[in-house]
Amino acid sequence: MEAKNMKKAISLAIVGMFLLGGIGTLEFKNAASATVSRNLDFMVPLLETERYGEKFLSINLKGVDTYLLENGRPVLPKMVKVVELPFGAKNIRVEVTPQGVKEMSISAPVRPAPAMLPLGLSDRVAINYLERDDAVYSQHEYYPNAWYSYRAGCGLNGAGEHVTLLIINFYPVRYSPADNKIEVARSADVQVKYDSPSRSPFPSYSAYDMVIIAPGKFSGELERLVEHKNSHGISTFLKTTEDIYSEYDGRDEAEKIKYFIKDAVEQWGIKYVMLVGGLKSQFWAKPKDNSNIGSRGWYLPVRYTNLWDNPAFPLDEETIHDPGVISDLYYADIYKEGGAFEDWDPNGDGIFAAWNKPGVENDTYLDLFPDVAVGRLACRSISEVQTVVDKIINYENGGCDPSWFKKMVVISGDGFLDQHDLNITWDTKSLPDGSYTIYAQSMNDEGEEGPVDVIHITLDRSQETDLHFNHDDHLNPALQNGYPAPPIAEIVSVSDGDVLG
Structure with missing residues (x-):
């Protein structure tokens, strides 16, 4: 054998x-x-x-x-x-x-x-x-x-x-x-x-690092970006949506693009995909062709999931929060277990990424692990493409302080665990000048008490008010082990040492 x-x-x-x-x-x-x-x-x-x-x-x-x-x-x-x-x-x-x-x-x-x-x-x-x-x-x-x-x-x-x-x-x-x-x-x-697999579908040498996918009308401005990326050691080429639609098969435009990305990963070792194109107009463009895709109103199609967030629990009655959302993860999730193509439609009913949608079988066992890095510049016009390309080129050409040039700030959600703003105000008119301590503590319906937040301030009407917004709940010892955590109250409108004039 x-x-x-x-x-x-x-x-x-x-x-x-x-x-x-x-x-x-x-x-x-x-x-x-x-x-x-x-x-x-x-x-x-x-x-x-x-x-x-x-x-x-x-x-x-x-x-x-x-x-x-x-x-x-x-x-x-x-x-x-x-x-x-x-x-x-x-x-x-x-x-x-x-x-x-x-x-x-x-x-x-x-x-x-x-x-x-x-x-x-x-x-x-x-x-x-x-x-x-x-x-x-x-x-x-x-x-x-x-x-x-x-x-x-x-x-x-x-x-x-x-x-x-x-x-x-x-x-x-x-x-x-x-x-x-x-x-x-x-x-x-x-x-x-x-x-064990018998072979790997990926090349041992990457001919390209990145591909930019966009409609032909954006090509002129994007060729400048391709030239810039190549000059910075990131081997890049541009592929238009028109060429993809004529060269690749698929059930809709989004699937054709995804098959092209798969081809680019396996033929050229692509690691990064830049999608360029947003909604054509805020006023007249139709964002959704059907439950699966937005294409005609977009310069580059978006895949809509069919995830219906419609829980009866813990609500008194069912309330639809979101009947499907846009997800560019679709373009990044190329493979599923065994290395097969992940089409986000495992039961083949033509409804992509379905869950809890009335009358539709759930799409269980979607892969959801990205196989390539995908980002989108949701530009709505040539002028927006020009602006974004100019900013990328100027930024990456290093016209900035090198001490922070390669640093970034990542902002993420925290799982809806924040409590409501109580919007409490203080009336200090009747208080004499002096030093004061503000205390705050929260308690939940089960009687559990959280830690006490303490802020020291000075009331001095002979000085200008000096306030600093305080949002250091991530430093709270009660959160050092993450959630679940006791109920937490935080004083955010003043900080330690502030002066109320």
């Missing part, structure tokens, strides 16, 4: 426990032998329990900050390991065997997980933040029903290499709500098996 037709069964034995307090990563390359094994010795950290309000108990493992969070169901510690397998690995099997399992009784129900809801929703609907899922809390069976779960997909590792990413979730604490008992594992043995 020729070597290229041989399949190697790889067995990875990981004996022991998951890395403490975070997400551990293991990497396994193709080996000359048919079987690879790796032994690890890790123990489950110390179990910690504490009261959560008047009714519930919080279950934690020392140093572990990841949790199983399902709306209204018990919050339990979760340990995560990311295993890197060769790109295109198939028939992946995982077996996790808990060791040293002990059963114990607890004094109160484990606290339920709150629902993640859009900001501002609480102003419009009634929310039961700690409503329990009665179907789970009345059962004698242990929750979750298995010690572990896993998923696999294709994506990029930290070095930008194409790999198969295997995410293993281990649940070292399980809970029987009706019996008020938990069972805790001391450690776990993990075995991973897979069929």
Whole structure:
């Protein structure tokens, strides 16, 4: 039998426990032998329990900050390991065997997980933040029903290499709500098996680093950007949407572009994709052709998901928050498990990325790991393209202070965990000048009290008012272990040492 037709069964034995307090990563390359094994010795950290309000108990493992969070169901510690397998690995099997399992009784129900809801929703609907899922809390069976779960997909590792990413979730604490008992594992043995790929679809040498995709009408300005990138050592070329539509097949324009990106990755080793083109007009352009795509009103198409966020829990009634959103992750997520093309339509019904949409089968097991870096300049005219290209060229030509030139600020959401602004004002008219201390503390409906925020100020009407906006909640000791956390009140309109004139 020729070597290229041989399949190697790889067995990875990981004996022991998951890395403490975070997400551990293991990497396994193709080996000359048919079987690879790796032994690890890790123990489950110390179990910690504490009261959560008047009714519930919080279950934690020392140093572990990841949790199983399902709306209204018990919050339990979760340990995560990311295993890197060769790109295109198939028939992946995982077996996790808990060791040293002990059963114990607890004094109160484990606290339920709150629902993640859009900001501002609480102003419009009634929310039961700690409503329990009665179907789970009345059962004698242990929750979750298995010690572990896993998923696999294709994506990029930290070095930008194409790999198969295997995410293993281990649940070292399980809970029987009706019996008020938990069972805790001391450690776990993990075995991973897979069929090794026979070849890699990627070139050993990258002919290009980046491709710019845009309509032909933007080509003139973008050729300047191509020349600039090439002069800075980033091998770049331009591909027009018109050429892509004539050269590639696909169910719609977005899928044709995605097939071209796949081709560019496999033929030329492309690492970066720049999409150029936004909505053609804020006034007359139609942003959505159908539930899947916006194309006719866009200079470069957008893929719409069919994710309907329409939860009955924890709301008193169903409320649609978003019937589908734009996602350029579609263009970056080229492959799924086994190295096959990821079209975001696994059931083939022509409805992309569907979830909870009435009358439509859910698209389960989407990959969602990016295989190439994708960004978009959502330009609406040639003049906007010219402006953006000028700014990129001027910036990258180094007309800036080199001490900050390669630094960046990343702004991200925080999972809707902020509390509402109480908008409290102080009337100081009747107070004499002098030093004052302001205290703030929050309490939730369960009676749990948070830390006290303390600010020292001076009231001196002979001076000018000197105020500094204070937003250092990330330094609060109560948040050092992340969420969930006690209720937190923060004084933000004045800072320590401020003067009220």
